[in-house]
Amino acid sequence: MKKLMQALVAVFLISFLLLYVVDRLNASSGQTEGSTLTVYNWGDYIDAELIDRFEKETGVKVIYETFDSNEAMMTKIEQGGTTYDVAVPSEYTIEKMRDQDLLYPINHSKVPNLKYIDDRFMDLSFDRGNKYSIPYFWGTVGILYNTDEVNGEITAWNDLWKPEFRNKILMIDGAREVMGMGLNSLGYSLNDTNEAHLQEAKAKLDELTPNIKAIVGDEIRMLMGNDEASIGLVWSGTASELMGTKDNLEYVVPEEGSNLWFDNMVIPKTAKNIEAAHAFINFMLDPEVAAQNTEYVGYSTPNKKALEFMPKEMVEDKRFYPPAHMTERLEVYENLGPEMLARYNELFLKFKMHRK
Amino acid sequence: MKSFWPRAYLAFVFLILYAPIFYLMFYSFNSGGTMSSFDGFTLDWYKELFSDTRLLIIVLNTIVIALLSAAISTIIGVIGALAIIYARKRIYQNTLLSLNNVLIVSPDVIIGASFLILFTIVGIKLGFTSVLLAHIAFSVPIVVIMVLPKLQEMSSSLIDAARDLGASRFDVLTKVILPYITPGIFAGFFMALTYSLDDFAVTFFVTGNGFTTLSVEIYSLARRGISLNINALSTLLFLFTIFLVIGYYFIQQRNEKPAAGVRK
Numbered sequence A: 001m002k003k004l005m006q007a008l009v010a011v012f013l014i015s016f017l018l019l020y021v022v023d024r025l026n027a028s029s030g031q032t033e034g035s036t037l038t039v040y041n042w043g044d045y046i047d048a049e050l051i052d053r054f055e056k057e058t059g060v061k062v063i064y065e066t067f068d069s070n071e072a073m074m075t076k077i078e079q080g081g082t083t084y085d086v087a088v089p090s091e092y093t094i095e096k097m098r099d100q101d102l103l104y105p106i107n108h109s110k111v112p113n114l115k116y117i118d119d120r121f122m123d124l125s126f127d128r129g130n131k132y133s134i135p136y137f138w139g140t141v142g143i144l145y146n147t148d149e150v151n152g153e154i155t156a157w158n159d160l161w162k163p164e165f166r167n168k169i170l171m172i173d174g175a176r177e178v179m180g181m182g183l184n185s186l187g188y189s190l191n192d193t194n195e196a197h198l199q200e201a202k203a204k205l206d207e208l209t210p211n212i213k214a215i216v217g218d219e220i221r222m223l224m225g226n227d228e229a230s231i232g233l234v235w236s237g238t239a240s241e242l243m244g245t246k247d248n249l250e251y252v253v254p255e256e257g258s259n260l261w262f263d264n265m266v267i268p269k270t271a272k273n274i275e276a277a278h279a280f281i282n283f284m285l286d287p288e289v290a291a292q293n294t295e296y297v298g299y300s301t302p303n304k305k306a307l308e309f310m311p312k313e314m315v316e317d318k319r320f321y322p323p324a325h326m327t328e329r330l331e332v333y334e335n336l337g338p339e340m341l342a343r344y345n346e347l348f349l350k351f352k353m354h355r356k
Numbered sequence B: 001m002k003s004f005w006p007r008a009y010l011a012f013v014f015l016i017l018y019a020p021i022f023y024l025m026f027y028s029f030n031s032g033g034t035m036s037s038f039d040g041f042t043l044d045w046y047k048e049l050f051s052d053t054r055l056l057i058i059v060l061n062t063i064v065i066a067l068l069s070a071a072i073s074t075i076i077g078v079i080g081a082l083a084i085i086y087a088r089k090r091i092y093q094n095t096l097l098s099l100n101n102v103l104i105v106s107p108d109v110i111i112g113a114s115f116l117i118l119f120t121i122v123g124i125k126l127g128f129t130s131v132l133l134a135h136i137a138f139s140v141p142i143v144v145i146m147v148l149p150k151l152q153e154m155s156s157s158l159i160d161a162a163r164d165l166g167a168s169r170f171d172v173l174t175k176v177i178l179p180y181i182t183p184g185i186f187a188g189f190f191m192a193l194t195y196s197l198d199d200f201a202v203t204f205f206v207t208g209n210g211f212t213t214l215s216v217e218i219y220s221l222a223r224r225g226i227s228l229n230i231n232a233l234s235t236l237l238f239l240f241t242i243f244l245v246i247g248y249y250f251i252q253q254r255n256e257k258p259a260a261g262v263r264k
Helices: A003-030 A048-058 A070-079 A091-099 A112-116 A159-161 A173-183 A195-211 A221-225 A236-243 A274-285 A286-297 A305-308 A339-352 B004-027 B044-052 B053-085 B090-105 B106-124 B128-153 B154-164 B169-198 B199-206 B212-220 B228-263
Strands: A036-042 A062-067 A133-146 A167-172 A212-216 A229-237 A249-254 A258-268
Touching: A003 B053, A003 B169, A036 A274, A036 B154, A036 B228, A048 A062, A048 A274, A048 A286, A048 B154, A062 A070, A070 B044, A070 B169, A091 A258, A112 A274, A112 A286, A112 B106, A133 A159, A133 A173, A133 A236, A159 A173, A159 A195, A159 B128, A167 A173, A167 A221, A173 A195, A173 A229, A173 A258, A173 A339, A195 A212, A195 A249, A195 A339, A221 A229, A229 A236, A236 A249, A236 B106, A258 A274, A286 A305, A286 B004, B004 B228, B044 B053, B044 B228, B053 B090, B053 B212, B053 B228, B090 B128, B106 B199, B128 B169, B128 B199, B154 B169, B169 B199, B199 B212
Parallel strands: A036 A062, A167 A212, A167 A229
Antiparallel strands: A133 A229, A133 A249, A133 A258
16 A cells, blocks of 8 residues: 555656646746747648747747648637637638638738738639638649659650650549649649540540559658659659758659649637737748748748748749749639539549559 | 577567667667668757757656556546446446446547547637546546456455454555555556557547647658657657666566565
């Protein structure tokens, strides 16, 4: 009995000691007094120094939490019990959240730095007038290839159909991405809803199957990094990360057109500190801050003014900052409605089951 | 020669079990930044780890949750085990035991989702409290299962003898039963500790408002690739666990020697 009591007391003492240490650490990393702001963002998607700077400048303590998928984030917000003040969903999720009345409109007068955002990335189909969301990062879908193993350049989706790429291509496991590629390669819009066009795209994709090595998820990053395949259909964010570590990789946005994606900052209905949320969004749009953040994260910033503060080789990289005439051919995924989405998924599933 | 194959087999099994861990530990010293090629020796990841207060807070939170939930669930679990074993009717006893076992085998995802719904209805803010309550809840059945066999093997004549010699009910509990089942209680505590430390599914549902545990945090890093300081962190945690196991072994040894003759 004595031994049990001793052990129990020891466990509680250690726990409270650790709690005290956590409290001290919390205190040293920001002011404990005053208001707090809870930010809900993708893992490793901000330069942590900037959070410290925001805390020092405003006196607001930032609680930073991360998620791994749009769906997980939306569930947490929908369910309640949380007090997220700022979240960073992707564009199709913003539409869903708006439709379910999960977002507060953003007061543009409290976000003066909005003027630095490139007009190309404002007022897009998923959020007209940027009523609910402010762009955080953007990117494209394109082809990543290994220059050691691919002779010549790849510039277009149609290049992938060449017989020499037999069993060399990795595809991302996403219905919109793959069907979009099929539609784009035929010159149609990736939001096309014409049944004949969709069938045509699916038939064209079926012809590609001999060249496809695998259809994979996030492991595409690792597989491309280990030279397991020479060509991959990837998001530009993945591409820029991989190219930072490997010299023999090249990324291209296909000339027929492709997808343009966004991660945007929003204020969910769970927000308790709306004032600070606006301040945080405005802070992240400050050109200097955005520049520092972009250098850390490595994705493309929509902040026009920030480009002036960034290294030249980064800004002039046409692969990640395509000029206007190229972005014109890029399209945002539109919400096609559940029926059409089911049609896309069905065709994609049939394509996946197609025999080589 | 006779004992070669069994030994080889044993070595092979342990190799398979430990190889991934050592592979991960090996690359925590890699200056290259990825797990694909070893470029040179560095301790940078460890330095980075200790300068990252957010990650340190998460690690400490994980440990605090594990210790507290294990301790509290041990107390509840031991009381529960006593209640089951001393239940009057056989059928009542079996029902209680089955209900307990259902909780152990039911999928974590369901437990996690139901806790999320419960907490939001009751109005408990997601965070430290919700995670602690959930961990206590899924640890209790484990403690019960670990303590029950000890209670079952205890001869009832021990209690009768104590009562005969004038011990009160409370004396019987604290001086006879609890000392007898102490090994079971410790085993239950450590099982609960490890369950809480590595739980992902339940925790995933009930974390929120800035409070996370290590498993959830590492999972959310997956989109941008896991940095090698996670390897460094895993190495430290592994060494810490080894240290605990060795410590526990020595404590066990010291306690057992003088008591061996008396207990049996």
